[in-house]
Amino acid sequence: MTDIALLLKDVDKFYGPIDYGVHAVKKLSMDVRKGEIIALLGSSGCGKTSTLRMIAGFEAVSRGRISLGGREIQTFPPVRRNVAMAFEGYSLYPPLTVRENIAFALKASKLSQSTVDEKVASIARLLEIEDILGRYPSSISGGQQQRASLGRALIRDASLHLLDEPMGQLEPQLRAVLRGRIKHYIKERGLTAILVTHDQTEANALADRIAVMEGGVLQQFDTPQRIKERPANLFTGTFVGEPPMNVFEASVNASESRLAFGLKEGIRLEYAASDFSHAVRDALRKRQRVVLGVRPYAVKRSADGVTGRVAVNQWLGDQTHIAADFAGGTLVLVEHDRARLEVGQPIGIRLEPASLHVFDGESGDAISHGEELA
Numbered sequence: 001m002t003d004i005a006l007l008l009k010d011v012d013k014f015y016g017p018i019d020y021g022v023h024a025v026k027k028l029s030m031d032v033r034k035g036e037i038i039a040l041l042g043s044s045g046c047g048k049t050s051t052l053r054m055i056a057g058f059e060a061v062s063r064g065r066i067s068l069g070g071r072e073i074q075t076f077p078p079v080r081r082n083v084a085m086a087f088e089g090y091s092l093y094p095p096l097t098v099r100e101n102i103a104f105a106l107k108a109s110k111l112s113q114s115t116v117d118e119k120v121a122s123i124a125r126l127l128e129i130e131d132i133l134g135r136y137p138s139s140i141s142g143g144q145q146q147r148a149s150l151g152r153a154l155i156r157d158a159s160l161h162l163l164d165e166p167m168g169q170l171e172p173q174l175r176a177v178l179r180g181r182i183k184h185y186i187k188e189r190g191l192t193a194i195l196v197t198h199d200q201t202e203a204n205a206l207a208d209r210i211a212v213m214e215g216g217v218l219q220q221f222d223t224p225q226r227i228k229e230r231p232a233n234l235f236t237g238t239f240v241g242e243p244p245m246n247v248f249e250a251s252v253n254a255s256e257s258r259l260a261f262g263l264k265e266g267i268r269l270e271y272a273a274s275d276f277s278h279a280v281r282d283a284l285r286k287r288q289r290v291v292l293g294v295r296p297y298a299v300k301r302s303a304d305g306v307t308g309r310v311a312v313n314q315w316l317g318d319q320t321h322i323a324a325d326f327a328g329g330t331l332v333l334v335e336h337d338r339a340r341l342e343v344g345q346p347i348g349i350r351l352e353p354a355s356l357h358v359f360d361g362e363s364g365d366a367i368s369h370g371e372e373l374a
């Protein structure tokens with residue numbers, strides 16, 4: 001038996017005529033395993049919601065296939081897909097109370113009234129909406145409606161749960177608490193879920209794997225850790241991670257014993273060839289222009305480093321963010337201790353070979369991460 005719950009194969013979405021309308025999703029292929037939580041992450045307009053709506057059946061698939069539990073479903077109406085949804089705009093039924101709205105999702109399940117009541121009470125407790133179960137949708141806040149709608153989706157025993165920005169209207173503290181509880185609830189029941197979010201903290205906290213999208217194209221589909229450590233391209237490298245990855249255009253100069261990167265303003269980063277694998281040196285030797293990336297947490301200060309000049313020094317209560325003028329741009333460093341640095345003061349900057357990400361100067365595709373090929 002396969003452990004694949006959902007499969008998307010070369011899925012295209014055009015709004016308007018195929019090949020001429022707005023191309024919102026481009027040749028998207030991905031697989032979701034049973035029991036997995038997937039986050040679709042990307043900026044506004046990248047095609048996340050279109051993807052989710054095609055899976056749910058609210059939008060037609062222009063090209064390609066979608067299979068759920070081994071059945072092709074792209075031509076099925078939403079009710080035949082056995083998918084539970086919490087969508088913005090997929091609103092609660094106004095004539096029903098919150099309790100009735102949530103219980104309505106179990107209507108087809110033939111459960112006894114007492115089991116339904118128990119399930120509703122338990123999900124209401126989880127989402128902290130016990131006190132509004134008797135109210136009507138028109139008399140509760142947007143955040144409460146969102147939680148009621150989430151409850152209505154989570155209570156169902158469906159093949160797939162689709163959650164579109166499910167906590168977008170909640171305060172940060174409540175979001176953080178609910179995130180943990182929802183993850184536990186989904187995992188405990190072995191549910192399969194896809195969550196749309198533009199919030200990377202949410203994606204990192206909830207998802208087993210993240211699908212990063214941009215311009216309708218899937219940029220990378222991997223675990224949060226691998227996306228951080230091995231971004232597939234410059235887009236994921238700079239989109240995922242807070243503060244964002246520092247990037248600098250550079251030329252490459254490779255000899256038998258040395259590997260050097262030339263940055264703007266005559267800055268040269270020199271390394272021993274042995275700091276990188278043969279394969280990386282070979283790959284870099286063929287390039288003239290690359291983009292170097294280094295995460296703010298990985299930048300080190302060192303007396304014998306390359307000089308930068310402090311532009312900003314901010315203590316955030318638990319870490320210091322330093323921005324330095326460096327190689328014609330800005331380099332951000334994060335340190336755990338409070339740094340006693342004045343604006344304008346020179347600092348030595350050391351970029352360890354193990355923390356360098358190198359991207360192709362033209363395509364933006366990753367060439368290497370540390371000493372290994374991408």
Ligand SMILES: Nc1ncnc2c1ncn2[C@@H]1O[C@H](COP(=O)(O)OP(=O)(O)OP(=O)(O)O)[C@@H](O)[C@H]1O
Binds near residue numbers: 044045049
């Ligand atoms: N009904 C529609 N008609 C025409 N174009 C649309 C329609 N819905 C979405 N689009 C376009 O398709 C692209 C993808 O939109 P989509 O809503 O899927 O993105 P998103 O990543 O979910 O964005 P957001 O986070 O803002 O919801 C955008 O360019 C959007 O303008």
